[in-house]
Amino acid sequence: MSSSSTSPPSLNSIGDVNALFQTAKKYEELNVIGTGAYGTVYKARDLHNGGQIVAMKKVKVALTEDGIPLSTLREIALLRQLEAYRHPNIVRLLDVCHGGQSLERDQQLVLFLVFEHVEQDLESYLKRAPGPLSENRIRSMSYDILSGVDFLHSHRIVHRDLKPHNLLVTSSGRVKLADFGLAKTYDTEMKLTSVVVTLWYRPPEVLLGVSYNTAVDVWSSGCVLAQLHTRAPLLAGSCDSEQLHCIFRLIGRPAKHEWPQNVSIVVDSFPDYPPQDLADILPRVHPQALDLIKGMLVFDPAKRLTALDCLEHPYFTDHAPH
Amino acid sequence: MPYWYYDKKDLLNTPSFRDGILNEAENRYRKEGARFIIDTGSKMDLGYNTVATGVVYFHRFYMFHSFRTFPRYITACCCLFLAGKVEETPKKCKDIIKVAKSLLTEQKFGIFGEDPKEEVMTLERILLQTIKFDLQVEHPYGYLLKYAKCLKGDKAKLQKMVQMAWTFVNDSLCTTLCLQWEPEVIAVALMFLAGKLSKFDVVDWNGRIPKHNAWWDMFVEDITMELLEDICHQVLDLYSPQTQQTGSDSPPNQPPAKQPKNEKKPSVTPPTSASPIAVVSKPVLTPIKNGADIKIEPPKVDMRFSYPAYPPLYPPMYNAPPPAIPAPRLPIPPGPPIIPYSEPPPANRFPPVNVPPPNYYAGMPARPLPPRGPIPPGPPPPRPYYPPP
Structure with a gap:
């Protein structure tokens, strides 16, 4: 008890503050799982929890004159709050900590978001699948994805970047959404790497650069749902304009009155593609599944199904997957 | 996920206590820190939610650190600063400090x-790490209003009761109740207290079903009378002069074990400091700024002096005068030596949060809450239980 007989210290005089809060003490980094556009995800061992394996996401936050930006705090607060619901289709956020300022006077803070570690993502799951997934597996995975998206939307979170790479597949085959909720934090800092962001799941409104909302996630989910059937991306463009061509070749070029205003690209710059029958592209797929995906891949975001609409679609309700 | 509720014995064996600060002194520091956050926040026109969030951060912080290591007024400023950002009512750090300076004596501001x-x-950054980035905090205010909407009876009397309950919630921030009970439970207890004191007898309410004995059964199950009384007493004790007598003005630089004289004779009179912060011997009743859309106004000041006039509802629990010798301390559990700035204990020290927010998706079973320590002298109160919607 007598170990602290010093006078109350000035915080500035304690040079060791950062060191004492180093995450390295709690987590042992094992290897890099992935490098995204905004940061690196490590596989790590939680030394305080019996060596449990976790996924640690490192995010660099630029400090302002008044410390940690409000938007970052709000986003972390919301992620923490969401965690209390323990939604089965959302990856568990186990801990948040910071690694201190990397250098004295360096105006950035390294945050670590510690998530449960899920062995594989949907991308590798589909690659490794020896053959087509069973109808029931596809339906249950589709439902999982849409449940997670609906949960986020009901908390006013737009994922913005849904793709097989950040959909995690647990050993029991459940799907969990990851990598969301930090959009504003990402926006306020420079990109850490020059990793090319995949365009395949981007909806037309994002590619055209107009305002967007929760409907973007429904589009992306629609692309993923189609991929569950074929195990290949539905719309694999290599650049923004080619991605739009891919989209219009599938759903048809929108009519002039549907084309959003204030877009630099004019509708006539695309050939007048007629809409294709989704059944031709997704052969042997359940007609209700086709109908659902069709409703998700609608050009006008306002006419697209919502995530809740999707969950109530006969494809699920007629079969009661859960 | 961190779990933020503690048994009474945990609240006695705090980092400050292990650092040689008596419980009475710690309670006073907590009260003064909370009071200071309330005063600073009110002066800066911050809303009640921001102020309350700041105070909860403050109480949680000192479950991991000693008042000797972290001076309470600096921590208080930081808590208010962070709460401002989280509640989207940000204030500049330098402005908070300016107000702090105006409220503190020169010596304290030093x-x-x-x-x-x-x-x-x-x-x-230390605060964020200590509270584990668990930034979103719920408060009893919203529950008060929700419960009030269901109660039947004379409108004016109901309004008066809610105003009084609102004040009790404000004042409860100066206690460690937010470390003991969920906001729902505190709201029920302090509405119950306000009902008793304002003689508003709730006989009927919307949504009543035969198995309900009291209105709160509708919102929180298994609240016992012992629990309600315990919570009410913790708030009422704020108004009793005896609770303001112990503890030195600031944590001693040496643990009292080495300076027994400091603690042997607690002063009999409340401290008479020139600082407005230290003057706690009058009832701590300052309304916190209300939300614009809430019609219920904070109580008028003339209510404050009426509290002591009410006879206690039951024998007071711990208003005995301070003992002449230091109260026997709890045995200190063997463990690593206490080092300032020590890493907070791992999150799994407590069971995970057991009160899920209102269920978003159906089919989530409501989990039973763990039993809490007994409230002397009665049997341990069963933990309240939130029925699924």
């Missing part, structure tokens, strides 16, 4: 050192 802003900003 602890902020040469560069007060840097002190507070440095602490922000």
Whole structure:
């Protein structure tokens, strides 16, 4: 008890503050799982929890004159709050900590978001699948994805970047959404790497650069749902304009009155593609599944199904997957 | 996920206590820190939610650190600063410090050192780590209003009761109740207290079903009378002069074990400090600014002096005069030596949060809450239980 007989210290005089809060003490980094556009995800061992394996996401936050930006705090607060619901289709956020300022006077803070570690993502799951997934597996995975998206939307979170790479597949085959909720934090800092962001799941409104909302996630989910059937991306463009061509070749070029205003690209710059029958592209797929995906891949975001609409679609309700 | 509720024995064996600060003194520091956050926040026109969030951060922080290591007024400023950002009512750090300076004596402000802003900003990261980035905090206010909407009876009397309950919730921030009970439970208890004191007898309410004995059964199950009384007493004790007598003005630099004289004879009269912060011997009743859309106004000041006039509802629990010798301490559990700035205990020290927010998706079973320590002298109260919607 007598170990602290010093006078109350000035915080500035304690040079060791950062060191004492180093995450390295709690987590042992094992290897890099992935490098995204905004940061690196490590596989790590939680030394305080019996060596449990976790996924640690490192995010660099630029400090302002008044410390940690409000938007970052709000986003972390919301992620923490969401965690209390323990939604089965959302990856568990186990801990948040910071690694201190990397250098004295360096105006950035390294945050670590510690998530449960899920062995594989949907991308590798589909690659490794020896053959087509069973109808029931596809339906249950589709439902999982849409449940997670609906949960986020009901908390006013737009994922913005849904793709097989950040959909995690647990050993029991459940799907969990990851990598969301930090959009504003990402926006306020420079990109850490020059990793090319995949365009395949981007909806037309994002590619055209107009305002967007929760409907973007429904589009992306629609692309993923189609991929569950074929195990290949539905719309694999290599650049923004080619991605739009891919989209219009599938759903048809929108009519002039549907084309959003204030877009630099004019509708006539695309050939007048007629809409294709989704059944031709997704052969042997359940007609209700086709109908659902069709409703998700609608050009006008306002006419697209919502995530809740999707969950109530006969494809699920007629079969009661859960 | 961190779990933020503690048994009474945990609240006695705090880092400050293990650091040689008596419980009575710690309670006083907590009260003064909370009071200071309320005063600073009110002066800066911050809403009740921001102020309450700041106070909860403050109480949680000192479950992991000693008042000797972290001076309470700096921590208080930092808590308010962070709460402002989280509740989207941000205030500049330098403005908070300016108000703090106006509220504190020169001597007390001296602890902020040469560069007060840097002190507070440095602490922000320690605070965030200590409260584990668990930034969103719920408060009893919203529940008060929700419950009031269901109660039947004379409108004016109901309004008066809610105003009184609102004040009790404000004042409860100066206690450690937010470390003991969920906001729902505190709201029920303090509405119950306000009902008793304002003679508003709730006989009927919307949504009543035969198995309900009291209105709160509709919202929180298994609340016992012992639990309600215990919570009410903790708030009422704030108004009793005896609770304000112990503890030195600031944590001693040496543990009292080495300076027994300091603690042997607690002063009989409340401290008479010139600082407005230290004057706690009058009832601590300051309304916190209300939300614009809430019609219920904070109680008028003339209510404050009426509290002591009410006879206690039941024998007071711990208003005995301070003992002449230091109260026997709880045995200190063997463990690593206490080091300032020590890493907070791992999150799994407590069971995970057991009160899920209102269920978003159906089919989630409501989990039973763990039993809590007994409230002397009665049997342990069963934990309240939130029925699924």
